[in-house]
Amino acid sequence: MGAMPGDLEALGLLSEPQRARIYAFLAGAARACTRQEICQALDMGRTLAAFHLDKLEQTGLVEVVADAAGTGRRGRPAQRYRATARELSASVPPRRYELLAEILLQAALEHRPPESFAQAATRVAVRRGRQLAAGHPAPDTLWELLGSLGYEPAADGGTVLLTNCPFQRMRAVNTDLVCSVNLALAHGYLDGLDATGQFTARLRPCPDNCCVIMEPAA
Template sequence: MSRLSWANRMAALASLGDEKRLQLFELVAASPGAVGRDDVAGATGIPRSTVSFHLDRLVQDGLLAVEFHKPPGKSGPGSGRPAKMYRPVAGEIGASVPDRNYDLAGELMASAIERSTTEGEPVAEALPAESFRKGRSQAEAAKTLEDFLVQAGYRPEPDGDGGFLLPNCPFHRLSNKHPGVVCTMNGAFLRGAATRFDASADRVAPADQPGHCCARIMPPAGAVQTRGREPGGQGG
């Protein structure tokens, strides 16, 4: 499953704040296969109409998915309509304020170590290469670069010149302790995403604005700028 947006993760966690909904989600999540409303109602003693309402709400909040299956042992004409079945779509859901994505950082670093181990490439080269690849891959699902930045948790803000400031760093705690490694990784990740929408990765530039990401997004090539660029800082 692709990573839920911050807003969707918050909605999912809020949804599980309902005691009955949490009970139903845990029952479906623990089942070896998709289950129907009648099965859930029978197992919990909750009225079928109530079960149906809460299960559909869990689908709406991105925690469950729906499948349709014929009743077991029945097929062909007269066997009845396919039954609506539910299955979990997410193993773990977490949210933080502001949005952080340490799972992504761990995945990038693990991929770089694996690449270094199997191919003999130095980790210092493998990490930006894997980060660039992942950024490009993740951006495939976005309609625009700004859309990607929102989904990735950077909270982009237009800078007035056609570019974006990035008020949030998804790797904040790591970047404070290991700025050289994390900012290089982050810059490569953003450059990979930028090439999905622009042939050049030059739109990603260093930034040293306090409380912001170590990178910013510059205007597209040829865009008219109304003010000068801010001084660049260390990092990617």
């Protein structure tokens, strides 16, 4: 997966040595730890630990869980911290190889002759595109959806160009399959956003950009 803005921010936070120590400690801990336990294990002051824990929590790398045993003062449960399952990726420009793999694996599960594997893959891709559109925080904005998926959209008159291919390396392995999946995803995005009356997605091969463009509907 390519580095989205949130990933870049989180990776930047981990470049701070003390913050990285806290994250590494929590990631390797068998259970959630209190601030005091973190300070003792890392020989770190409470104020400094609290500052870094707050930053890690804001970016979703660490989460707070209540201590069910109620070991805090006057019976209040002490806050415990644990590393989350969030994964980070640092490819620039953004890539979404996990999305392609997800589609192809699902197609392999659903594929039944006489349907070809390519047909199964495009069918699954349309469905996944609709799901991504429906789950986007701003489901009425095509531009924001494409940006969040790493396509780096740009306007060329009324046409939307996708200046980055999220599947660039895999396109070189099997151009026809990868580009057909990408086009099917685009159809799913438009359908999921109810934008098929505004734009039509088609392939326009390009070595530098994504081969999918979205033109104004006739």
